Amino acid sequence: MSPARDVGAGRAPARTDRAEPVGSVLGDLIRTRPWAEGMALGRLGRAWPQVVGERLAAECVPARIQGSVLIVRASSAAWAAQIRFLSEEVARKANQMLGREALRTVKVVVEGGG
Numbered sequence: 001m002s003p004a005r006d007v008g009a010g011r012a013p014a015r016t017d018r019a020e021p022v023g024s025v026l027g028d029l030i031r032t033r034p035w036a037e038g039m040a041l042g043r044l045g046r047a048w049p050q051v052v053g054e055r056l057a058a059e060c061v062p063a064r065i066q067g068s069v070l071i072v073r074a075s076s077a078a079w080a081a082q083i084r085f086l087s088e089e090v091a092r093k094a095n096q097m098l099g100r101e102a103l104r105t106v107k108v109v110v111e112g113g114g
Helices: 022-031 033-052 077-085 087-098
Strands: 060-066 069-074 105-110
Touching: 033 060, 033 087, 060 077, 069 077, 069 087, 077 087, 077 105, 087 105
Parallel strands: 069 105
Antiparallel strands: 060 069
16 A cells, blocks of 8 residues: 555555645645644634634633534533533534534533543
8 A cells, every 4th residue: 555645535646756746746635634624623723713602612622523512611510511502502603613414412521621
Protein backbone atom coordinates (compact mmCIF):
# COMPACT_ATOMS: atom_id res chain seq x y z
CA MET A 1 0.00 0.00 0.00
CA SER A 2 1.38 3.40 -0.98
CA PRO A 3 2.02 5.93 1.80
CA ALA A 4 -0.07 8.50 -0.06
CA ARG A 5 -3.77 8.12 0.62
CA ASP A 6 -6.88 9.13 -1.24
CA VAL A 7 -8.53 10.72 1.79
CA GLY A 8 -11.90 10.99 0.12
CA ALA A 9 -12.23 7.30 -0.72
CA GLY A 10 -9.98 5.77 1.96
CA ARG A 11 -7.75 3.90 -0.50
CA ALA A 12 -4.26 4.49 -1.80
CA PRO A 13 -4.04 6.04 -5.28
CA ALA A 14 -1.29 5.26 -7.72
CA ARG A 15 1.74 7.51 -7.16
CA THR A 16 2.63 9.94 -9.91
CA ASP A 17 5.09 12.78 -10.39
CA ARG A 18 2.22 15.02 -11.48
CA ALA A 19 1.77 18.08 -9.26
CA GLU A 20 -1.57 18.52 -7.51
CA PRO A 21 -3.02 21.98 -6.90
CA VAL A 22 -2.80 22.88 -3.21
CA GLY A 23 -6.48 23.84 -3.16
CA SER A 24 -7.45 20.37 -4.35
CA VAL A 25 -5.36 18.66 -1.69
CA LEU A 26 -6.64 20.95 1.07
CA GLY A 27 -10.22 20.51 -0.14
CA ASP A 28 -9.87 16.74 0.15
CA LEU A 29 -8.40 17.05 3.65
CA ILE A 30 -11.08 19.43 4.90
CA ARG A 31 -13.82 17.05 3.77
CA THR A 32 -12.44 14.23 5.92
CA ARG A 33 -14.27 13.68 9.19
CA PRO A 34 -11.70 14.92 11.74
CA TRP A 35 -11.03 18.11 9.79
CA ALA A 36 -14.71 18.76 9.09
CA GLU A 37 -15.57 18.24 12.75
CA GLY A 38 -12.70 20.48 13.80
CA MET A 39 -13.81 23.23 11.43
CA ALA A 40 -17.39 22.99 12.74
CA LEU A 41 -16.13 23.05 16.34
CA GLY A 42 -14.10 26.18 15.62
CA ARG A 43 -17.10 27.95 14.12
CA LEU A 44 -19.26 26.84 17.03
CA GLY A 45 -16.68 27.98 19.59
CA ARG A 46 -16.52 31.47 18.08
CA ALA A 47 -20.34 31.79 18.19
CA TRP A 48 -20.84 29.94 21.50
CA PRO A 49 -22.19 32.98 23.46
CA GLN A 50 -24.86 33.45 20.76
CA VAL A 51 -25.76 29.74 20.99
CA VAL A 52 -26.08 29.40 24.78
CA GLY A 53 -26.04 32.98 26.09
CA GLU A 54 -23.24 34.96 27.72
CA ARG A 55 -23.68 33.61 31.27
CA LEU A 56 -23.77 29.94 30.27
CA ALA A 57 -20.90 30.47 27.81
CA ALA A 58 -18.78 31.65 30.74
CA GLU A 59 -19.31 28.26 32.46
CA CYS A 60 -19.18 25.78 29.58
CA VAL A 61 -17.46 25.33 26.23
CA PRO A 62 -17.94 23.12 23.20
CA ALA A 63 -15.10 20.63 23.59
CA ARG A 64 -15.47 18.16 20.73
CA ILE A 65 -17.74 16.97 17.95
CA GLN A 66 -17.89 13.22 17.41
CA GLY A 67 -20.16 12.34 14.53
CA SER A 68 -23.50 13.95 15.40
CA VAL A 69 -22.69 14.39 19.10
CA LEU A 70 -21.57 17.72 20.54
CA ILE A 71 -19.54 17.25 23.71
CA VAL A 72 -19.70 20.23 26.04
CA ARG A 73 -17.33 20.69 28.98
CA ALA A 74 -18.94 22.40 31.99
CA SER A 75 -17.15 24.01 34.94
CA SER A 76 -19.30 22.24 37.57
CA ALA A 77 -22.02 19.65 38.01
CA ALA A 78 -24.59 22.40 38.46
CA TRP A 79 -23.72 24.00 35.11
CA ALA A 80 -23.61 20.55 33.49
CA ALA A 81 -27.18 19.97 34.70
CA GLN A 82 -28.24 23.28 33.15
CA ILE A 83 -26.74 22.36 29.78
CA ARG A 84 -28.35 18.90 29.91
CA PHE A 85 -31.71 20.55 30.61
CA LEU A 86 -31.22 22.83 27.57
CA SER A 87 -29.58 20.19 25.34
CA GLU A 88 -32.30 20.11 22.66
CA GLU A 89 -32.26 23.90 22.36
CA VAL A 90 -28.45 23.96 22.33
CA ALA A 91 -28.37 21.40 19.49
CA ARG A 92 -31.04 23.32 17.56
CA LYS A 93 -29.24 26.67 17.88
CA ALA A 94 -25.86 25.11 17.11
CA ASN A 95 -27.29 23.56 13.94
CA GLN A 96 -28.75 26.94 12.94
CA MET A 97 -25.34 28.56 13.43
CA LEU A 98 -23.61 25.80 11.43
CA GLY A 99 -26.22 26.08 8.68
CA ARG A 100 -27.01 22.37 8.63
CA GLU A 101 -28.42 19.56 10.76
CA ALA A 102 -25.03 18.29 11.92
CA LEU A 103 -25.72 17.69 15.62
CA ARG A 104 -28.37 15.42 17.12
CA THR A 105 -27.19 15.02 20.69
CA VAL A 106 -25.42 17.11 23.32
CA LYS A 107 -23.32 15.23 25.85
CA VAL A 108 -21.97 17.10 28.87
CA VAL A 109 -18.83 16.36 30.84
CA VAL A 110 -17.66 18.19 33.94
CA GLU A 111 -14.26 19.85 33.78
CA GLY A 112 -11.79 17.78 35.80
CA GLY A 113 -13.73 14.57 35.12
CA GLY A 114 -16.23 14.99 37.97
